[in-house]
Amino acid sequence: MRKSLLILLLFSSFGLFSCEEKEIVTEVAPIELSIDMVDSLDLEILGNPLMASVNKEGSLISFFDFPSSETIITNSNGEILGQFSKKEDTPDAYGFKLELPVLWGEDRVILIGMRGIFIYDLDGNMIKKIDHAEAMGSAGSMSMPGLTAKIVRLEGKEYLMTKSFRSRDTYPGEQKFYDTYKAVELVDLETGEMQDFGPFEADTKFLDGMGYVQSDYAPAFHVRNGKLYLSHGSDPILYIYDFSAEEAKLDTAIHLAIPDFYEVEGLPRSEFSPGNVTINGGTAAIRNILIQDGKVLVHYYPGIDPKIMEEARALWSTGKEEEGEAIYNKAASETKPGILVFDEKSLNYLGTLSFPTGINPSGFMADDNFLYFQRTPDPDVEEDFLRIYKKKLTEK
Template identity: 25%
Template sequence: MKISYIIPFFAILIFSCQTKDHQSETNSSGLPSYRMETVDSVTVKDILARIFMFQTADENHVVFRDRATSDVYVFDRDGNPVDKWDKTGDIPGAFSIASGNLTLDKAGNLVVLDVMNGLKVFKKNGDIVQNFGIYQNQWSLGGAFSLFKSYQVIEKEEKEYLLYSLDIIEEATGDYGPEYLQARNNLILTDLETEETKTFLPFPEGSQFLNGNVFLFNDFKPVFTYDEKSQLLYLMFQNEPILYTYDWSGEEPILKDQTKLDLTGFVAGEGFEKGAVSFGKISDNKINPYPSSVLNLEKYGENIIITYKPTPSDKGDLALAASGEVSKELKAKLYEESKKRTVILTQKGDIVPLSLPEMILYDFSVLGEDIWWMKKYTGDEEQEDYTVYKSRLVKE
């Protein structure tokens, strides 16, 4: 079976910090280089699924899902089937294709957040542990299927929480304007035992999203990762090339550092005047075609892995794309120029490009020291056997 892109449309303490000098993305001599080295793989066979994707793994099991349905597949580490179940339709614990990827809590239960149906926790056999509702109904939803994480199970003070964001967290009071962004909290934390939920973390002082304009929601949706060992929260907003680092050793995260990153081809937007963008609009190709976007942020050892999409450099090409007057050849050119790129931000502040193997969606999942990914399928016949690879970054 060929795997295709499908886009479903179902729809942050303010502190002043100096921004560090621009970091450069370069292959210059003297900088380290990295490669991915495969250390293990798991092959599963005889699968009949429309969009079969890796979800998560622990020392005993590997979990997959058909992202076009709610079918969940559990295998042992040798690829032998252990369980298969689904939560489709009007049943307890139901979740839809609008949900994110399954992740694990410390007990080995599967956690999934569905913007349509809420937060769910299951045992690996499908039994319901928690069946929470959604925190806030969403105005508009969108995004392609991805192996990148959109939420994270974290532990603080011996309690487990889900750390996440939603496109819309609260409704605007009156017209959508800069006042909304000045007051907005960007992250959500839900207690996985009690469902107690709070929003927190406004835009830091100096963020472009406090410049008095309004923005499309994909521009300021956060990507983040929390490192439990150091108790640091790393966060970027999708259209702002600044890495914010928060000390989260206390009850609330405190901004510790902000670093402006010189990502090749990345163009940050200035926003739009009030009234030019409607509330809840995710993106708009007519006014902002091929926007730069930070897609994923992962702490890996002492470094940070960042995946982003650049903006094509030719403004004339972008104007044609905005008008809809784009040829097949130009569309292919723009697609190539805006392909995802992955870089490593080293502990010393260098930005080093990372070449990745051909992957499904060019995406991967970081679990501890391991990077899990699946090969891009290029065969003509329907695919029934799938292999997920476990790799690690090696410094050359």
């Protein structure tokens, strides 16, 4: 597998804003970063399960198979250690899936559904159930590698961080929704207590008076060294908060300059109604944030041109499904995600990396040291395995 190498741009600049909105423009000398192959593993199983999460140690990997609703856990060699489904109507079933399965340590997996947060052992035996902060009404699910809940550490204690699913007795057709919105939920896995964080800040597009659907603002987030890194989906701003289990205080906002990033436009709020959830997988978005080796990695998906999306929808609506699907698939194949790289301490922009070739462009996941990408299956060959590439971000 060729390593994906990019000589990073000279004198590229981003706007950094403190909470006082003082603008600072930074310039950096060129460096070389590459995403190098370290290892690969093959999961020998029929079907095409989606790579979901890896534990911090890199010893366990979880997958989710949609046709069977099975959670699959393997070791780093691809050997299946656990495989179970909880779609039955039983007390230990999580209900409609809201997040991909999240590994916790060496022996637990967490599934989040409409019925609550469920902690299982690797065989699917329920260890604990945590109720949601509010009774669930309606919600949607976006399933992409790396876009799921995370185990985070604060002051030596591990918590679960997930998207917040609180309704707050409102919906996106009301101003109250935007005034009260919080992006993420921090869950104390011992007590079940929850605290939500990440409002729409004053500079966000989501306070422009228009209405937005769930996939427009679906958050990406990461916690490291007392900092919460947060982006609201299609709004290309990286917010950095001083963070504890009790509060988040905005420190810095980085306005991201991403070429060909199709920011969504809002809809009239009159088009929204309570209980309806819309998700568009082709929307431009920040999909993942993580930190490795002193570098902040921000994975972005630039989105499909809205004009092409409208053309495809028009064909579908007139019964020309195949033509619409062909236009959509062509546009999706030409849409190239990337990874913005910043220095963790100075927040200087270091450059942008392209995704390696031959892998699922929807996303990737990471442990404390490595990146994991899911290989795209050969469309012309029936395969009975799934291959995962283990890679390392290195500086030359």
